[in-house]
Amino acid sequence: MDYFALFLDSLCLLVGHGVMHMVFISRLTGKKLKKWYIAAYFLLLGMIQLISNRLALDGTLPVGAGVLALYELSRYGMRNQRSVSWLAALLSYYVSQLSFGIINSVEAAFFPRFIGSPLFYPLFLAAQLLFFVLCAGCYYAVLKLLAWTEDSQTPYIGLLLFPGLFFFAAELYILQTAYSFFAPTISLEEVGRHSTLLLLQVMGLAALLCTLYAYRQLCRGFQAQAELQSLTQAAHEQKVYIAEAQARYEQTKSFRHDIKNHLSVLDGLLRGGKLEEGREYLKKLEAVSEALSFPYQTGNPVVDILLGEKLGLAKEIAAEVSLVLPKPCGIDDFDLCVLFANALDNAIAACRADDGAKAIRISGKQQGDFYMLTFENTCSDEPLPPAGTGLSNIKAVAEKYHGALLTEKNGRQYYLSVLLNISPCNS
Numbered sequence: 001m002d003y004f005a006l007f008l009d010s011l012c013l014l015v016g017h018g019v020m021h022m023v024f025i026s027r028l029t030g031k032k033l034k035k036w037y038i039a040a041y042f043l044l045l046g047m048i049q050l051i052s053n054r055l056a057l058d059g060t061l062p063v064g065a066g067v068l069a070l071y072e073l074s075r076y077g078m079r080n081q082r083s084v085s086w087l088a089a090l091l092s093y094y095v096s097q098l099s100f101g102i103i104n105s106v107e108a109a110f111f112p113r114f115i116g117s118p119l120f121y122p123l124f125l126a127a128q129l130l131f132f133v134l135c136a137g138c139y140y141a142v143l144k145l146l147a148w149t150e151d152s153q154t155p156y157i158g159l160l161l162f163p164g165l166f167f168f169a170a171e172l173y174i175l176q177t178a179y180s181f182f183a184p185t186i187s188l189e190e191v192g193r194h195s196t197l198l199l200l201q202v203m204g205l206a207a208l209l210c211t212l213y214a215y216r217q218l219c220r221g222f223q224a225q226a227e228l229q230s231l232t233q234a235a236h237e238q239k240v241y242i243a244e245a246q247a248r249y250e251q252t253k254s255f256r257h258d259i260k261n262h263l264s265v266l267d268g269l270l271r272g273g274k275l276e277e278g279r280e281y282l283k284k285l286e287a288v289s290e291a292l293s294f295p296y297q298t299g300n301p302v303v304d305i306l307l308g309e310k311l312g313l314a315k316e317i318a319a320e321v322s323l324v325l326p327k328p329c330g331i332d333d334f335d336l337c338v339l340f341a342n343a344l345d346n347a348i349a350a351c352r353a354d355d356g357a358k359a360i361r362i363s364g365k366q367q368g369d370f371y372m373l374t375f376e377n378t379c380s381d382e383p384l385p386p387a388g389t390g391l392s393n394i395k396a397v398a399e400k401y402h403g404a405l406l407t408e409k410n411g412r413q414y415y416l417s418v419l420l421n422i423s424p425c426n427s
Contacts, residue, residue, distance in 0.1 A: 018042050020132075021070055021092040024139045028088050028146065031078040040077070044069040059176050067093050067168075083157045087164050091142060094168040098205055099135035101175055103127050105198035109191045138205065145212040156219055163211050167204060174201070235334075296321045302333045303340055307362075310344040316358060317351050323364030326371065330422045331401060339373070339397045342390035343416055347377035350414055354380045369423035370403070375416040379409070394418060 018041055026033035045066060052062040067089045074085035107127055114120045174197065270278050296307040303325065311319045325336075344360075351358040361376040394416075395405045403419040 018045060020096065020135060020139065022073075024092050024095075024143070025070070025074050025078070025080075025088045027139075027143055028091075029074070029078060029080050029084060031080065034077075037073055037077050041069065041073055044073075060172060063093060063097070063172060081157070083161060087157055087160055090161075090164045090168045091146075094164065094171055094208070095138045095142065096135050097168075097171050097175060098201055098208075099131055099138055101171060101201045102134060102198060102205075103131045104175075105194045105201065109194040109198075141209055142212060145209065145216055156215075156222065159218070160211070160215055167208050167211075171201070171204060239334075298323055299325045299327060300329065300333070300336065303336055306337060306340050307344070310341070310348065311360070314348045314351070314360075317348065318357075318359040320359070320361045321363075323362060323373070325364065326366055326422060331420060335397045335400065338393050339418060342393045343373075343375045343418075346390045346416070347375055347414075350377050350379040353382075354378050354412065356412065366422070369421055371420050371422045373418045373420070375418075377414050378412055379414045381412060 018038060022033060022038050022041055025031075026037075048062050048065045048069070051057070052059075070089040070092055071085045074080045074088050075082060078085075080088065107124075111120070111123060111127075114123055295312070296304055298304055298307070298321070307321060311317070311321075347360050351360060357378060359378050361374075363374045363376075365372045365374075391405070391407070398405045398418050398420060402421045405419075406415075406417040408415040408417075
């Protein structure tokens with residue numbers, strides 16, 4: 001029995017397949033790796049290897065069974081999506097098979113001359129170590145190109161299934177048909193053949209990385225398109241707010257212009273003893289005044305309208321607004337709309353996700369040329385989702401006015417603070 005070969009095979013099976021496969025899938029999908037995942041995978045790999053040896057199965061079937069076992073652990077153990085689990089299993093095996101094929105090409109071309117030499121076993125062991133290093137490096141490159149979260153790239157993950165399956169099948173075919181145990185002597189033709197296979201597999205690795213890079217750029221394009229559509233819609237809504245604020249301002253200006261005439265009419269009715277007519281006229285003036293007033297007074301009609309509309313649609317949420325925007329304010333109305341609209345949308349969504357008391361508090365404080373806006377709202381105990389377009393838009397406004405954005409979660413309370421430079425020369 002060749003104990004050295006048995007040792008290398010066991011090492012390759014346990015480390016190269018077992019640990020590295022599970023660590024790769026865990027890092028790729030962002031799921032925590034538990035010890036029983038690795039133990040279960042070791043057990044499945046051992047059973048597959050035992051059955052394969054007993055039945056003298058072709059190498060393709062054990063590899064297929066290994067991919068299926070890895071899929072099952074990813075799908076039902078780590079609770080990943082089906083498409084994610086299939087792709088992760090295929091990539092795990094493809095990278096390890098590819099790394100093995102590259103090292104095997106070098107071994108088959110150059111190691112036969114060392115058979116019988118004292119250097120043979122150290123060189124063979126060094127080749128196995130190089131396999132682990134190469135495999136880990138390829139996994140790292142794939143992770144850098146393909147790392148995703150549940151809400152970002154996974155909707156398009158199916159685009160990679162067929163390319164991944166093609167790379168996997170091509171590499172498996174090469175390993176099953178082109179490689180065998182090398183003979184004590186090897187011809188120049190065989191060296192050339194193995195060198196060609198080495199080049200093809202390196203090109204296969206490059207093709208995989210290029211495919212993953214193209215996929216990442218495609219996902220970024222989809223994300224940028226979605227953000228652009230969101231910004232376009234937000235810009236349209238904010239133009240409506242600004243137009244409505246301007247119209248409300250003109251109506252208020254007109255009412256103030258006519259207030260003297262109204263007071264004169266009211267004074268005439270009272271002097272003439274027409275008390276009922278005076279009361280009716282006064283009620284009409286009150287109705288007009290209320291129609292022109294805002295539920296929240298911040299000193300900026302655009303923000304007043306936005307607050308009234310957003311918070312008016314969320315009547316189940318207790319709202320407190322205690323801020324007065326300075327005049328003059330060096331912040332454009334459009335940017336104020338972007339800031340307040342996104343902050344309120346996020347706060348309302350967080351409140352509605354909580355089953356307890358729902359509350360939003362908005363405050364502001366000026367110190368010199370800087371103004372601090374604070375949005376405080378209730379939220380659930382669940383971890384916060386990744387920063388989305390809303391926070392990105394708020395951050396862009398803060399940076400435009402040489403300010404900063406700070407978020408904090410304390411239990412069921414969420415705080416968003418935005419610092420802005422409001423000096424006129426900053427606009």
